[in-house]
Amino acid sequence: MNQPQNIVFFVVDEFQPLDFFGPFEVFAAANQAAANQYQLTLCSNKKGIITSESGIKLHVDQTIYQVTSLDTLILCGGSGARKEQLSSKDLAQLSKLACRAKRVVSICTGAFLLAALKLPEEFCITTHWAHENEFNESYPNLELNCKALYLQQGKIWSSAGVTAGIDLSLALIEQDLGTAIANSVARQLVVYMKRPGDQHQFSEPLKHQFSAKGRLAKLPEWLLENIHKSITLVDIAKHFGLSLRQFNRVFKATFKTTPAKYLESLRLDQARILISNKQFTIEQISQKVGFKSADSFRRAFERKFSITPSLYRQQF
Numbered sequence: 178m179n180q181p182q183n184i185v186f187f188v189v190d191e192f193q194p195l196d197f198f199g200p201f202e203v204f205a206a207a208n209q210a211a212a213n214q215y216q217l218t219l220c221s222n223k224k225g226i227i228t229s230e231s232g233i234k235l236h237v238d239q240t241i242y243q244v245t246s247l248d249t250l251i252l253c254g255g256s257g258a259r260k261e262q263l264s265s266k267d268l269a270q271l272s273k274l275a276c277r278a279k280r281v282v283s284i285c286t287g288a289f290l291l292a293a294l295k296l297p298e299e300f301c302i303t304t305h306w307a308h309e310n311e312f313n314e315s316y317p318n319l320e321l322n323c324k325a326l327y328l329q330q331g332k333i334w335s336s337a338g339v340t341a342g343i344d345l346s347l348a349l350i351e352q353d354l355g356t357a358i359a360n361s362v363a364r365q366l367v368v369y370m371k372r373p374g375d376q377h378q379f380s381e382p383l384k385h386q387f388s389a390k391g392r393l394a395k396l397p398e399w400l401l402e403n404i405h406k407s408i409t410l411v412d413i414a415k416h417f418g419l420s421l422r423q424f425n426r427v428f429k430a431t432f433k434t435t436p437a438k439y440l441e442s443l444r445l446d447q448a449r450i451l452i453s454n455k456q457f458t459i460e461q462i463s464q465k466v467g468f469k470s471a472d473s474f475r476r477a478f479e480r481k482f483s484i485t486p487s488l489y490r491q492q493f
Contacts, residue, residue, distance in 0.1 A: 181216045182248040182353065185278075187241065187271065187290070188221055191257030194229045195339035196284040200251060203346035203362060210361045211354050220244055222267040230255050241270050249349070250278040254286030254304075254339075259311070261293075268293055280349070282334040284342040291335065292316040300330035305338040343368060392417060393431050400440065404447055405465050410436050444468065445481050452490045459486050 184204055188197055197219075204215045221227050221237045228234050252258070263271070272294040275281045283291040288304035289312065301320035304312055309323040322328060327336040327345040336345040343366070351359035399416065400408070413436065414424035428436050444466040451462045463474035478486050 179214075181214055183216045183218060183246055184249045184251060185218045185220060185244055185247040185274070186251045186253060188219065188227055188235065188237070188253045189255075189257040189262060189290075190228055191230050191255050191260070192227065192253050193255035193285060193339060194231055194233050196253040196255060196287060196342055197235075199339060199343045200253075200282075200284060200346040203343055203350065203366065206362045206365050207350045207354065207358060210365065211358050214354060218244070218247070222263055222271075230257075241267065241274060244274055247274060247278050249280040249282060250274055251282045251284060252287035252290040253284050254288070254290075256286075258286050259289045259308070263290075263293070272296065278332070280332050280334060282336075282345065282349070284336050284345070285339055288312065288321075288335055289315065291333070292319050296333075298331055298333060300333040301328060302330070302333065302335035303328050303337050304335065391431065392419070392427060396428075397443070400443055401447065404444060405467050407467060407469070408440065441477060442481070445478055448474065448478060448486070449482070449489065452486055455490070459490075462486070 186197055186201060201217060204217055208215055208217075218239065219235065219237055220239045220241050220243070222241055224237055224240055226234050227237050271290070275291075275294050275296055281291065281296070283302060283304070285305050286308055288302050289308075291302060292312070292315070301322050303322050303325045306323045309321065312319075312321055323337070325337065326341045327334065327348065329348075334345055334349070336342045347359050347363055347368075350362055396413070396417065400413075410424065411421060414421045417424065419427065425436065428439075432439055448462050448466045451457055451465060452459075457465070459475070460471040463471045466474070468474035468477070475486055478484075478489075482489065484492075
């Protein structure tokens with residue numbers, strides 16, 4: 178009988194609970210479906226109580242200095258992972274474990290821990306889109322792709338926001354045990370099997386809305402109210418009492434993109450919400466969000482989300 182693979186989860190104070198419990202439950206379900214293929218180990222840089230961001234407490238009885246064998250090292254994210262709370266000795270030990278592991282995985286902002294290990298491999302990783310700027314400022318020499326749900330580069334795996342860690346874990350199980358087991362686990366957990374890693378992070382919609390300020394503070398709200406119309410830049414500028422030249426200048430300074438790209442993104446984000454309501458056809462949705470034709474809508478949707486509207490409706 179084959180020895181079970183040892184999956185080692187690393188957490189620090191102020192960890193994100195779903196970054197740990199999501200992947201942990203996926204592998205635990207795989208053990209039920211495939212007769213204990215995984216040994217699951219929790220560790221930290223210290224023994225005792227580790228407290229999550231939301232106050233949930235875990236008792237950790239093994240430190241990184243006591244881990245003797247591992248196949249996969251999973252670095253769980255959270256606000257604690259983004260803080261420099263590990264000593265140089267802790268980082269050196271964690272780096273040793275990462276070098277020994279067959280796979281090294283970061284969940285969400287566990288990417289900050291992964292980057293801090295300064296592993297010899299060159300790789301591109303992902304994390305939650307909301308921490309893109311912070312990550313780039315902290316680790317400017319590492320390649321970051323905040324569009325993907327999860328990425329694999331050699332033995333390095335990384336996932337985006339919390340639930341993407343479940344998608345990544347299912348992908349690891351599929352690699353280890355095959356598609357049938359991975360599908361069985363997905364069914365048990367009542368999750369979709371399976372979102373491809375290069376699918377865009379769907380938690381991104383309307384993130385630019387939060388940067389609206391000054392004369393254009395109410396622009397997102399106004400656009401949403403009129404999203405079904407054929408809106409021109411002249412229409413928008415006139416509504417906000419600006420010349421077209423002024424509008425373009427203020428818009429780019431506020432939203433860091435062009436009005437045309439922003440408007441299309443807003444239309445597609447609204448379409449994604451409507452697609453979950455099966456009372457509307459794809460053609461009706463394209464009209465409701467202001468596209469001139471269903472074909473142009475389909476092309477734009479797939480270009481942004483790397484999935485067709487129809488397939489998105491089936492999966493989500």
